[in-house]
Amino acid sequence: MRKSARIPSRRGAGELESEVLAALWGAERPLTTADVQHAVDRELAYNTVQTILSRLYEKGLVSRAAEGRRHLYRPNKGAEELAAEQMQALLRRGPNRQSVLQRFATSLSEEDAEALRAMLKLRRRRR
Structure with missing residues (x-):
């Protein structure tokens, strides 16, 4: 019997960019391409990491x-700032902003819904 070769799984679109950003967010100092490569996946090609960093730049x-x-x-x-901006961009692109917000709100865990209610209440007080 022949051993099957292990085929590495490919990352989805944007997943590698997210991993690179997570490595940069988790660092206490600016990182080189080699630092990012080490933090994300040592087996990932240096040039791939360099390309991702160039795209993010x-x-x-x-x-x-x-x-x-x-x-x-x-x-x-x-x-947090980037996630909030992405959420706003998705809302702007949607044909029915109210429907998107409703689906988002009803999909929240009770804990997240309570946190959102508290933030909205605080926002109202500050106005």
Whole structure:
């Protein structure tokens, strides 16, 4: 019997960008491409990580500073800020904003729904 070769699973669209951003968010300092490669997946090709970082830079999600022949990368926004912006973008694209909000709200866990109610109550008080 022949052993079957292990085929590595491929990441979904945007998943690698998310993993790279998570590595940058979790770092206490700006990271090099090699640092990100090590944090995400040592077996991932260096050039792949470099390409992802370049794409994130072009999208304005990370900044980079030259240090000799290499670049140091850091995120421009925190995870929470980026998630909120993405949620707003999805709401703007939807044909029925009210329906999207209703489906979102009804899908929340009780704990998340309570947190959202508290934040909305606080927002009302500040107005």
